[in-house]
Amino acid sequence: xxxxxxxxxxxxxxxxxxxxxxxxxxxxxxxxxxxxxxxxxxxxxxxxxxxxxxxxxxxxxxxxxxxxxxxxxxxxxxxxxxxxxxxxxxxxxxxxxxxxxxxxxxxxxxxxxxxxxxxxxxxxxxxxxxxxxxxxxxxxxxxxxxxxxxxxxxxxxxxxxxxxxxxxxxxxxxxxxxxxxxxxxxxxxxxxxxxxxxxxxxxxxxxxxxxxxxxxxxxxxxxxxxxxxxxxxxxxxxxxxxxxxxxxxxxxxxxxxxxxxxxxxxxxxxxxxxxxxxxxxxxxxxxxxxxxxxxxxxxxxxxxxxxxxxxxxxxxxxxxxxxxxxxxxxxxxxxxxxxxxxxxxxxxxxxxxx
Amino acid sequence: xxxxxxxxxxxxxxxxxxxxxxxxxxxxxxxxxxxxxxxxxxxxxxxxxxxxxxxxxxxxxxxxxxxxxxxxxxxxxxxxxxxxxxxxxxxxxxxxxxxxxxxxxxxxxxxxxxxxxxxxxxxxxxxxxxxxxxxxxxxxxxxxxxxxxxxxxxxxxxxxxxxxxxxxxxxxxxxxxxxxxxxxxxxxxxxxxxxxxxxxxxxxxxxxxxxxxxxxxxxxxxxxxxxxxxxxxxxxxxxxxxxxxxxxxxxxxxxxxxxxxxxxxxxxxxxxxxxxxxxxxxxxxxxxxxxxxxxxxxxxxxxxxxxxxxxxxxxxxxxxxxxxxxxxxxxxxxxxxxxxxxxxxxxxxxxxxx
Ligand SMILES: O=P(O)(O)O[C@H]1O[C@H](CO)[C@@H](O)[C@H](O)[C@H]1O
Ligand SMILES: O=P(O)(O)O[C@H]1O[C@H](CO)[C@@H](O)[C@H](O)[C@H]1O
Numbered sequence: 187x188x189x190x191x192x193x194x195x196x197x198x199x200x201x202x203x204x205x206x207x208x209x210x211x212x213x214x215x216x217x218x219x220x221x222x223x224x225x226x227x228x229x230x231x232x233x234x235x236x237x238x239x240x241x242x243x244x245x246x247x248x249x250x251x252x253x254x255x256x257x258x259x260x261x262x263x264x265x266x267x268x269x270x271x272x273x274x275x276x277x278x279x280x281x282x283x284x285x286x287x288x289x290x291x292x293x294x295x296x297x298x299x300x301x302x303x304x305x306x307x308x309x310x311x312x313x314x315x316x317x318x319x320x321x322x323x324x325x326x327x328x329x330x331x332x333x334x335x336x337x338x339x340x341x342x343x344x345x346x347x348x349x350x351x352x353x354x355x356x357x358x359x360x361x362x363x364x365x366x367x368x369x370x371x372x373x374x375x376x377x378x379x380x381x382x383x384x385x386x387x388x389x390x391x392x393x394x395x396x397x398x399x400x401x402x403x404x405x406x407x408x409x410x411x412x413x414x415x416x417x418x419x420x421x422x423x424x425x426x427x428x429x430x431x432x433x434x435x436x437x438x439x440x441x442x443x444x445x446x447x448x449x450x451x452x453x454x455x456x457x458x459x460x461x462x463x464x465x466x467x468x469x470x471x472x473x474x475x476x477x478x479x480x481x482x483x484x485x486x487x488x489x490x491x492x493x494x495x496x497x498x499x500x501x502x503x504x505x506x507x508x509x510x511x512x513x514x515x516x517x518x519x520x521x522x523x524x525x526x527x528x529x530x531x532x533x534x535x536x537x538x539x540x
Numbered sequence: 541x542x543x544x545x546x547x548x549x550x551x552x553x554x555x556x557x558x559x560x561x562x563x564x565x566x567x568x569x570x571x572x573x574x575x576x577x578x579x580x581x582x583x584x585x586x587x588x589x590x591x592x593x594x595x596x597x598x599x600x601x602x603x604x605x606x607x608x609x610x611x612x613x614x615x616x617x618x619x620x621x622x623x624x625x626x627x628x629x630x631x632x633x634x635x636x637x638x639x640x641x642x643x644x645x646x647x648x649x650x651x652x653x654x655x656x657x658x659x660x661x662x663x664x665x666x667x668x669x670x671x672x673x674x675x676x677x678x679x680x681x682x683x684x685x686x687x688x689x690x691x692x693x694x695x696x697x698x699x700x701x702x703x704x705x706x707x708x709x710x711x712x713x714x715x716x717x718x719x720x721x722x723x724x725x726x727x728x729x730x731x732x733x734x735x736x737x738x739x740x741x742x743x744x745x746x747x748x749x750x751x752x753x754x755x756x757x758x759x760x761x762x763x764x765x766x767x768x769x770x771x772x773x774x775x776x777x778x779x780x781x782x783x784x785x786x787x788x789x790x791x792x793x794x795x796x797x798x799x800x801x802x803x804x805x806x807x808x809x810x811x812x813x814x815x816x817x818x819x820x821x822x823x824x825x826x827x828x829x830x831x832x833x834x835x836x837x838x839x840x841x842x843x844x845x846x847x848x849x850x851x852x853x854x855x856x857x858x859x860x861x862x863x864x865x866x867x868x869x870x871x872x873x874x875x876x877x878x879x880x881x882x883x884x885x886x887x888x889x890x891x892x893x894x
Contacts, residue, residue, distance in 0.1 A: 188627050195626040198716065200640035206719045209621060209644055217619030221703030265571030267563060267862070267869050272549040273542050283731075284743050285767050286554035290563055337866045347858025349575030356861065362552065364867035365560045377637075389638050413639050468865030492864050504701025507710065508621070510846050511822030512691045513718035515621050 192519050199520075201414035202385060203373050204366075208416045209515040212522065215497075223500040224345050226461055231304045231351045239264075240352035242301045257314065258321040259298040260357075268292030268358055292360040293329060297321060299353040306342075306353050306462060308452035308534055315445035322357075322469065323433040323441075329359035330432070330474030335367050338433075343464025345494055345502060363473060370470060371485070378484030386486035390426040399524045401454060406440050407447040411524040416514040418496045418503050419458065419523050421451065423489040430487045432471035450532065455493060457530040465493035546873050553874075555768035556739060557727050558720075562770050563869040566876065569851075577854040578699050580815055585658045585705045593618075594706035596655045611668065612675040613652040614711075622646030622712055646714040647683060651675060653707040660696075660707050660816055662806035662888055669799035676711075676823070677787040677795075683713035684786070684828030689721050692787075697818025699848055699856060717827060724824060725839070732838030740840035744780040753878040755808060760794050761801040765878040770868040772850045772857050773812065773877050775805065777843040784841045786825035804886065809847060811884040819847035 190197075196211040239246040242254045247264045268290060275287040299318050300310055307315060322338055329336045340355035341348040363371065377385035393399055393410045401421055402409040408426045411419065423444075430436065436444065455463035472485035496503040496517060509515055531538070544551075550565040593600040596608045601618045622644060629641040653672050654664055661669060676692055683690045694709035695702040717725065731739035747753055747764045755775055756763040762780045765773065777798075784790065790798065809817035826839035850857040850871060863869055885892070 190627045190629050192629070195629075196622060196644045197626065197629045198642050198644045200642075202638055202640075207642070207716075209718075211621040211644075214619055214621055221701055222698040265568055267565040267568055268550060272551065273544045275544050275546070275549075275551045282746060284556055284739070284746060286556075288552050288554075288561070290550045290552045290565075335866070337862060339861045339865045341858075341861040344576040346860045347575055348860075358862055358866070360866075362561075364563075364862075366864075366866050385638070392636060392638060466860045466864045468861070470865070490865060504695075506700045506702075506820045507693045507695040507822070508691060508712055508718075510720075510820045511693045511824070511844060512689070512712070512714075512720050 193522065199414045201412075201416075202377065202389075203370050205369065205373055207513060208414055209513055210519055211515060211517060212519045214517040221501075221504075224464075224495075224502055226499040233302045233304045235303060238303060238350065238352055240296070240298050240350055240354055241303060255298065255301055257300070257317045259301075260295055260321065260325065263294035263296050263356065266292075266294035268294050268360055288362070290360065290362060292333060292358060295325065295329075295357045295359075297325070297355050297357060299355070303352040306452070306456075308449050308456055309536065310353075310449070312442070312445050312449065315449060316441055319433070319436070319441045319444055323436065325357050326433050326471070326474065329357065330434075330478070332475050333359035333361060334473050334475035334477060335360050335363050336474055337364065337468060339466060339468035341466050343462065345464040346466050348464075367470070367473065371473065371482075374484040374486070384429055384484060384486040386424060386488055387429055390424040390486075393424075394426055398521050401524050401527045402447050402450045404443045404447050406443040409447060409451045411520040411527070413520055415520045415523065416505075416516055417492045417494060418516060418518060419455070419493050419527065421491045421527075423447065423451070423491070425487060429483075430471075431482065431485055432474070432487055433469060435487070451491075453532065453534045454527045454530050455491075457535050458527060459495060459499040460535050461495075461499035463493055464495065465491050467491045547876065553768045555766075555770075556731065556743075557724050559723065559727055561867060562768055563867055564873055565869060565871060566873045568871040575855075575858075578818075578849075578856055580853040587656045587658045589657060592657060592704065592706055594650070594652050594704055594708055595657060609652065609655055611654070611671045613655075614649055614675065614679065617648035617650050617710065620646075620648035622648050622714055642716070644714065644716060646687060646712060649679065649683075649711045649713075651679070651709050651711060653709070657706040660806070660810075662803050662810055663890065664707075664803070666796070666799050666803065669803060670795055673787070673790070673795045673798055677790065679711050680787050680825070680828065683711065684788075684832070686829050687713035687715060688827050688829040688831060689714050689717050690828055691718065691822060693820060693822035695820050697816065699818040700820050702818075721824070721827065725827065725836075728838040728840070738783055738838060738840040740778055740842055741783055744778040744840075747778075748780055752875050755878055755881045756801050756804045758797045758801050760797040763801060763805045765874040765881070767874055769874045769877065770859075770870060771846045771848060772870060772872060773809070773847050773881065775845045775881075777801065777805070777845070779841060783837075784825075785836065785839055786828070786841055787823060789841070805845075807886065807888045808881045808884050809845075811887075811889050812881060813849060813853040814889050815849075815853035817847055818849065819845050821845045 193212045198207040274289045336359045374385050399410045408424045412422050469489050471487040472482040494502040547566045552561040628643045680690050690713045728739050753764045762778045766776050823843050825841040826836040848856040
């Protein structure tokens with residue numbers, strides 16, 4: 187028979203965190219594309235726009251005035267999906283397991299990374315990115331004191347539904363473990379019980395040995411295109427040296443190193459198609475609140491980056507149709523994606539142009 | 541305390557098919573939108589374009605010439621994600637449960653609904669839509685003779701990555717049960733074992749009694765915004781009268797009735813924002829191939845419609861950030877969505893304009 191070649195022959199790969207398979211059909215990259223293109227306006231974002239509610243000194247929708255902040259700035263989301271005081275839905279009134287509801291309470295905050303609207307994380311200085319990491323850790327500490335889950339996430343770019351170019355992320359703390367946390371908790375726990383080792387610590391070790399999916403590495407961190415990546419250039423950011431539950435547990439050295447690895451990874455993303463790379467990213471660490479007292483040793487801190495672009499700055503992967511109804515499918519192998527990212531220059535294209 | 545109002549107070553709802561929760565935060569609809577808008581060109585699609593590979597008589601990428609077809613037309617996808625003869629990936633060579641792969645084989649077909657490019661299902665005649673349903677059933681019969689899963693799905697509209705305006709769907713048959721099928725199978729089986737009744741047959745009964753989430757109904761079919769819908773105007777199409785495993789089991793009356801209900805549902809979709817409504821849709825029925833011999837009585841045939849639009853023809857819901865990293869979130873209640881759809885006229889806006 188024909189010898190198996192992952193770049194030529196479709197196959198499935200298993201995601202041990204989600205217990206789902208992805209269909210890898212790398213030969214599909216050859217098909218022509220006549221569909222929707224994203225608009226690639228490297229729109230000239232101005233440093234400070236008096237209309238932008240995220241800029242220092244500006245007035246927000248609710249009438250509050252932002253301070254003249256000089257590094258990060260956190261405020262309550264003016265249109266929060268989670269509020270601290272929603273009443274419980276009536277229980278069991280429906281008397282049917284097909285109509286179940288439960289309470290949701292929480293807090294939604296917005297965090298600006300920098301006073302300027304025309305800068306992004308890869309173009310910020312290392313000490314500025316460290317301040318972002320420190321603030322993330324502070325928010326996990328503060329909100330995690332009571333809430334079991336604190337989701338830090340960044341939507342970047344219009345393609346990802348981000349409505350404001352100012353560099354910022356969101357932090358949603360909830361009274362419940364969201365779906366993705368429940369599933370990841372279950373998988374990491376089962377692995378830990380079976381192997382007496384953290385799934386993601388073992389995985390980082392293995393990827394560091396194999397190198398073929400590594401994009402950026404340092405003494406403490408590894409950025410890899412996971413073996414089971416679904417988005418074309420999806421990556422995972424992992425501590426490689428020790429068991430770390432949460433952002434709050436990072437040492438100053440690990441934060442410095444993380445700032446550096448993030449800047450290098452995001453520079454590679456931007457350089458790939460010479461565009462400010464859109465993505466959704468977020469941190470997953472051990473649950474907090476009641477879980478601070480233990481029972482979560484199977485967790486290892488990590489971040490997921492989900493960028494949608496596939497072939498160019500304007501042609502994205504659509505996770506539709508078969509993906510929504512049946513199974514995620516990808517058009518190049520994770521190894522090909524990692525190689526392309528490794529091969530782009532380390533210097534940001536914006537700095538080179540100068 | 542304050543009385544719970546689902547339109548005012550965020551809460552979670554349980555999806556018994558996927559075993560996941562959705563966060564319902566209906567008060568969020570009040571926030572302003574400054575983000576990406578979809579382009580709403582009701583582009584004048586011509587009835588027959590010599591460059592369009594889906595039109596009768598035209599030549600496709602591989603040099604094959606389409607027949608002068610007069611109703612439906614099926615051909616092999618020229619860039620298939622699944623091919624019948626891919627070799628197996630090497631087994632266990634990685635010696636680690638974190639690097640698992642398995643074989644994927646299958647067939648990808650494209651099915652045109654009609655010879656004209658400038659028509660859509662809601663604007664087709666009932667007898668023309670019945671021909672589509674009959675052809676779907678034929679393909680399930682044919683491909684399902686050997687393959688365990690035959691996924692019929694339609695991506696409609698540029699927003700959904702559809703690169704061709706000609707009315708068509710795709711049919712991907714696979715040598716494996718895809719993720720969504722595995723999960724749905726597990727949930728329906730567990731319910732059946734516990735209640736000795738099909739989950740979705742019971743659900744249809746309940747929704748028919750309650751009516752508040754029903755959009756369109758007939759003697760044999762029900763289109764509802766599910767209690768656990770994640771997309772703003774998501775619907776599920778369900779047989780309401782009897783246990784039906786697959787499209788192949790539908791009687792001629794049930795097909796006629798289905799054609800009618802589909803046309804009514806899709807007309808409501810188009811009328812909501814006076815635009816040809818984008819969506820991904822697909823059929824889920826009992827597994828086939830080896831499963832034709834039994835053990836799948838817990839299954840009930842149904843279709844899912846996942847449309848992305850939220851506020852208008854140009855403002856969609858982005859399932860990004862919190863949704864990708866944590867949990868799906870919706871901005872209006874399923875009951876509100878159903879009511880809006882019920883209240884739009886039954887006559888298609890294109891016909892009224894004439
Ligand atoms: O085959 P098409 O329509 O060109 O491609 C579209 O549908 C496929 C199946 O849902 C997806 O994998 C692609 O990402 C999407 O662009
Ligand atoms: O809050 P934003 O950035 O306006 O809104 C964006 O992110 C949210 C959280 O991921 C999503 O629920 C919205 O669909 C998206 O448009």
